[in-house]
Amino acid sequence: MTWEVLSPLLWQATLETLLMVVPAALVAQLLGIALGVLLTLTRPGGLKPQAVLNRVLDAVVNVGRSLPFIILLVLLIPLTRLLTGTSIGSTAAIVPLTIAAIPFVARLVDGALRDVPHGVTEAARAMGATTPQVIGKVLLPEARPALIHSFTVMVVSLIGYSAMAGAIGGGGLGDLAIRYGYQRFETGVMVATVVVLLLLVQGVQWAGDAAARSTDHR
Numbered sequence: 001m002t003w004e005v006l007s008p009l010l011w012q013a014t015l016e017t018l019l020m021v022v023p024a025a026l027v028a029q030l031l032g033i034a035l036g037v038l039l040t041l042t043r044p045g046g047l048k049p050q051a052v053l054n055r056v057l058d059a060v061v062n063v064g065r066s067l068p069f070i071i072l073l074v075l076l077i078p079l080t081r082l083l084t085g086t087s088i089g090s091t092a093a094i095v096p097l098t099i100a101a102i103p104f105v106a107r108l109v110d111g112a113l114r115d116v117p118h119g120v121t122e123a124a125r126a127m128g129a130t131t132p133q134v135i136g137k138v139l140l141p142e143a144r145p146a147l148i149h150s151f152t153v154m155v156v157s158l159i160g161y162s163a164m165a166g167a168i169g170g171g172g173l174g175d176l177a178i179r180y181g182y183q184r185f186e187t188g189v190m191v192a193t194v195v196v197l198l199l200l201v202q203g204v205q206w207a208g209d210a211a212a213r214s215t216d217h218r
Contacts, residue, residue: 006192009189010173010192013196016172016173017174019090019172020090020093021097021158024097025155027098029101029105032102032103032106032109033109033140035102035109036109036112040109040114041131047125047131047135048131061106064103067100070164072099072100076096088171096165097158097161097162101158101161105150105151105154108146108150108153109150112143112147113139113143115146117142121134121138148208148211149209149212152204152205152207153208156201156204156205159197162174163197173197176193177194
């Protein structure tokens, strides 16, 4: 396949991959932070310890993280079709990508918040700060570099998941690699898609590391 033929296909596939990854990453980050905060608050020794709720949330997160993404894609086909009207294409792939990322983000956020020194939150509470104020003005700001790192890891994972979604009709670079690189034995197409995926991952990682360094004032 010549470059003149490949370049528009590669460009279109890259746009489809971004269409899948960006909305899924933003929604998953918001919901994952909320779930991670709940895990931290309700754990023993947390600001609002709730043993039963914490165990339930912990189990939900563990189950969500343990499911292989390819199985989750199939399990969520009815929900995906209900929300998007179809179970194939880049738009449909946003649903399983988002749901797969939420428990992943929640666990990373929980770990980041637990690393905030206990004395910092205790000092805030001693000064009369309410629980929402402790969360919004102490925990999240103190954990910002770690949260940015978690967001970076999640986006990199979603890029890999999006390639997997392409194998079952999700579009994007994975679909291009399967349809042209594998099924039609076009080695150049396979190499080109791998290079673009590597560039995307490296770009995200570089931007995430730079953002984390700029917010780390320790």
